[in-house]
Amino acid sequence: MEQERQYFSDKEIAxxxxxxxxxSASTLQKHRVRGTGPKYIQFGAKCLYxxxxxxxxxxxxxxxxxxxAA
Numbered sequence: 713m714e715q716e717r718q719y720f721s722d723k724e725i726a727x728x729x730x731x732x733x734x735x736s737a738s739t740l741q742k743h744r745v746r747g748t749g750p751k752y753i754q755f756g757a758k759c760l761y762x763x764x765x766x767x768x769x770x771x772x773x774x775x776x777x778x779x780x781a782a
Contacts, residue, residue, distance in 0.1 A: 719761065722740040722759060734770065751765040
């Protein structure tokens with residue numbers, strides 16, 4: 713039984729069918745530098761994301777009015 717991968721590079725998570733078109737790998741990189749992106753694990757120069765952390769980040773951006781958007 714093959715286990716599903718849990719960790720993905722910025723390019724892989726941006727190309728994932730669930731997230732495709734919402735953001736690019738370079739957008740994730742910019743958010744990572746600013747500290748405003750999804751949680752990630754860093755091993756040397758490699759940053760890895762999970763689908764769950766990425767979903768949580770997207771859900772945290774939900775607003776109900778324009779006065780909430782920042």
